[in-house]
Amino acid sequence: MDGDTQTIEYSDQDAISLDEMSSEYKIKILVEENKILKRNLFEAQNEIKKYKIVPHIMAKVVDVVDSDKAIILLNTGKFYVNISEELVGKIKRDDEVFIEQKSLTVIGKRGKSKHFDVERYIIFEKPKVSWSEIGGLDEEKRDLKEVIELPLLRPDLFRKIGITPPKGVLLHGPPGCGKTLLAKAVAHQTNANFVEIVGSELVQKYIGEGTKFVKSIFQMAREKAPCIIFIDEIDSIASKRIELGTSGEREVQRTFMQMLAEIDGFKPLGDVKIIGATNRIDILDNAVIRPGRLDRLIKIDYPHKKERLHILKIHTKKMKLEDNVSLESLAVRTKKLSGAQIKTLLVEAGYFALREERFKLNNNDLNRALSKIKGHDKKKQLGFYA
Numbered sequence: 001m002d003g004d005t006q007t008i009e010y011s012d013q014d015a016i017s018l019d020e021m022s023s024e025y026k027i028k029i030l031v032e033e034n035k036i037l038k039r040n041l042f043e044a045q046n047e048i049k050k051y052k053i054v055p056h057i058m059a060k061v062v063d064v065v066d067s068d069k070a071i072i073l074l075n076t077g078k079f080y081v082n083i084s085e086e087l088v089g090k091i092k093r094d095d096e097v098f099i100e101q102k103s104l105t106v107i108g109k110r111g112k113s114k115h116f117d118v119e120r121y122i123i124f125e126k127p128k129v130s131w132s133e134i135g136g137l138d139e140e141k142r143d144l145k146e147v148i149e150l151p152l153l154r155p156d157l158f159r160k161i162g163i164t165p166p167k168g169v170l171l172h173g174p175p176g177c178g179k180t181l182l183a184k185a186v187a188h189q190t191n192a193n194f195v196e197i198v199g200s201e202l203v204q205k206y207i208g209e210g211t212k213f214v215k216s217i218f219q220m221a222r223e224k225a226p227c228i229i230f231i232d233e234i235d236s237i238a239s240k241r242i243e244l245g246t247s248g249e250r251e252v253q254r255t256f257m258q259m260l261a262e263i264d265g266f267k268p269l270g271d272v273k274i275i276g277a278t279n280r281i282d283i284l285d286n287a288v289i290r291p292g293r294l295d296r297l298i299k300i301d302y303p304h305k306k307e308r309l310h311i312l313k314i315h316t317k318k319m320k321l322e323d324n325v326s327l328e329s330l331a332v333r334t335k336k337l338s339g340a341q342i343k344t345l346l347v348e349a350g351y352f353a354l355r356e357e358r359f360k361l362n363n364n365d366l367n368r369a370l371s372k373i374k375g376h377d378k379k380k381q382l383g384f385y386a
């Protein structure tokens with residue numbers, strides 16, 4: 001924010017009027033301009049075409065007759081229809097096809113994804129979080145390194161000593177204390193692919209498709225190994241409290257069973273590791289943490305004073321503080337705040353300074369931000385926020 005922005009100023013003297021140009025140069029400019037206009041016209045025409053397209057009907061092929069006729073299923077019933085010439089021989093039973101509205105001719109086929117479209121929803125990424133960006137949690141980092149990092153980087157050691165490394169860990173503890181950060185840091189450190197599934201989303205978004213979805217994720221992860229599957233809010237699919245009353249609940253249960261089956265592995269997981277995370281270990285189904293599953297539990301708790309100081313230092317690295325600001329003192333006063341809240345506090349303090357057009361934070365900014373955050377916390381405890 002404080003760097004000088006460079007501005008380039010043009011004076012009137014630099015501009016050349018069209019009259020002063022040589023005619024050869026003028027022609028060049030006009031030709032270029034013409035090209036641009038033609039391209040714009042082409043794009044506009046294409047856009048108009050899109051609006052004019054008549055939508056096709058989607059249908060399922062029940063049967064193919066004589067290779068150029070098909071029986072298709074629409075919600076109004078079954079129809080015996082033609083298959084357009086270029087698709088003869090290419091349509092099979094159960095294909096999803098596009099149907100022309102008037103004649104009901106099969107004119108296109110929907111491509112089938114090997115992974116039931118999982119690619120459309122799920123991103124495999126290579127996170128950039130490094131261990132040094134995570135304040136405190138020294139023991140927890142060490143545990144994770146032993147359980148996930150070492151087996152991925154040095155599988156030979158485990159073979160030599162004759163032990164099978166764990167398949168995964170469960171990180172548990174209050175929100176905002178670094179569970180996601182840690183999972184990403186392990187992936188970064190091992191150069192593994194990272195994929196995040198959020199339990200509650202699995203329940204809400206993929207109704208009826210949960211088990212297929214889980215299967216696909218594990219299959220893709222095996223293909224992309226080394227890979228870390230991060231299952232956040234794992235309690236949403238693996239809760240003791242689920243009663244199998246409604247079909248939705250049964251669906252969640254089936255998804256959960258599929259997940260366990262994948263972890264137990266029929267097909268070896270190899271360089272695929274699983275990190276589960278939950279804020280609600282109290283309601284988590286014990287099946288998740290049985291031996292051979294996510295049997296290492298690592299608690300990620302609120303940071304203590306020394307850890308808070310570390311987190312404050314990390315998040316103020318790029319900020320400017322007045323000389324008399326003591327992070328030590330702030331660390332003492334931020335008891336019971338999570339890493340995420342500490343970060344929010346600093347951002348809030350930044351806004352207080354910004355409003356007064358200052359770029360250095362002072363004690364007053366930090367104090368005001370702290371009472372704001374603590375106020376929020378109080379209201380939360382009193383049930384003001386869900």
Ligand SMILES: Nc1ncnc2c1ncn2[C@@H]1O[C@H](COP(=O)(O)OP(=O)(O)O)[C@@H](O)[C@H]1O
Nearest residue numbers: 134135175176177178179180181311339340343
């Ligand atoms: N130990 C920590 N060190 C540094 N930043 C932290 C720490 N814990 C939390 N944060 C900050 O809070 C944000 C949310 O943390 P996150 O890992 O998503 O928490 P959780 O997954 O436990 O709910 C992080 O992106 C980071 O900015």
Ligand SMILES: [Mg+2]
Nearest residue numbers: 179180232277
């Ligand atoms: Mg998280």
